[in-house]
Amino acid sequence: MASLATILQAVRVRYTLPPDEVFQSVAASVAEHMAAYDASHDFHHVLRVTALSKTILMAESQAHDPTVVLLAALLHDVTDKKYTRPEDGSKLAEILASASVSPDLSASIVEVVNNVSYSTEMRNPDWTRQVLSQHPELGIVQDADRLDAIGAVGIGRTFTFGGAKTPHSSMQLSREHISEKLVKLKGLMKTETGRQMARERTERLQLFSSWWDEECTP
C-alpha cells in the first residue's frame, strides 16, 4: 500500500502543493474520525482512494487543482451517511481549518466531498453534473472511490461491510449487490483513465460472480 508521503512525492513531480504537513494533519484527523468505522471504510480505503486519485490526476490531460483532488480524496468518507449523524456535517470544515487550509480552498473541497457519493448522484444527476462543471476534481475523486468499490478489493469490502453491518443476513445479499450495483459503476466513470481501469475490475466482478453461482448450485 502506498503511503501518503509517497503519493505526495509523486504528485510534486508535476504540481506545486502546500507543505506535506497540511496533508498529514488532515490525514491524522481523518484516521482518528474513521477509527469508529469498520474495515470496509477504514483509513486503508482512504489511502487507496487517494493513491487512485493521484494515478488518475497524473494520467489525465485536463487541468485540475491537485490540492483539491488530494484533500477531497482524504476527506471523502468523513461525512458518509452510513456511519455518521447529520450533526457531523461541520466536521469537514473543522478538519480543514485545523490544518490551516484557507476558507476559499476549504469551500471547494467541501463542495467536492459533499457530492462524491453514489446515492447523491442517483438522487440528482443534474446537480452532480453542475458541480462537476465547476469542480472537475469531483470526477477524479468519484472515479477513484468507485474503482475501490469494484475488483477484488470491492468484493472484499462488500462482504466485510455485510459481516460488520448485518452479520445475520445471508451472504447472498452481498453476492446480489455485485450484480445490482457494482458492475454498473463503470458506466458512471467521469474520466477516461477511470473508465479504462474500471473495465478490468468489472471483469473480475463478473468472473467472481460466475464462480459463486456455480459453487452455490452443486
Place this chain on the structure above:
Amino acid sequence: MASLATILQAVRVRYTLPPDEVFQSVAASVAEHMAAYDASHDFHHVLRVTALSKTILMAESQAHDPTVVLLAALLHDVTDKKYTRPEDGSKLAEILASASVSPDLSASIVEVVNNVSYSTEMRNPDWTRQVLSQHPELGIVQDADRLDAIGAVGIGRTFTFGGAKTPHSSMQLSREHISEKLVKLKGLMKTETGRQMARERTERLQLFSSWWDEECTP
C-alpha cells in the same frame, strides 16, 4: 441453493435412509442453534456442506454410511469453538435424541462431528487418521466443509467472518488468511472427489489474491 429435501431425494436413488422427518428435525434444531452465528457460518453454509457431502458420497466408490454422512454434515458446526462455549458439548447428542436417532448411530455421528475441524486435525493428525479408519464418513464431511472454505464462497466467507468478528481489523488480514491457510486445504483432502473439486477452487483463490495484490499497489 439445493434444499435438504432435494439432497435426500438424490441420495435415496442409491441408498436407504431413515424417513425425511429425522433429517428435517435435526436441520430445524441446527438452524435454530446457529441463528446466533454470523453469515459466514449460518444454515446456508450447513446446507452447502450437506449438498457437497452428498456429491462426494455419490461419486466415491468406497462404502459409507449415508445417514452418518448427512447427519454429521448437518451438525458439523453446532459445537464450533469459534461460536460456542464448552458447556454446549452435549448439544449434539440432545439434537440427535430429540430426532429419535438410536444411541449407537448417534455415537458414530458425534465422533465424526468432533473431528471435522481443521484445528483438531492440526493438533493431532494421528488421532484424526485413527478416527478416519473407523469412520470413513469423516473424510467426506471434512472435504465438504473445506471445499466451502475455498473458491468464491470461501473468499466471501473469509471477509464476512472478518467483518463480523473483527470489524476494526484491516481487510489485509483476510487477504493473508487466503495464502496462509485456505490455499493449503487442498493438500488435506481425504477423498479423490474432494481433491479434484479443490483444485479449481484453489486456482480461484490464487487468481483473486493476485488481483488483490495488484489493486493494493497502485
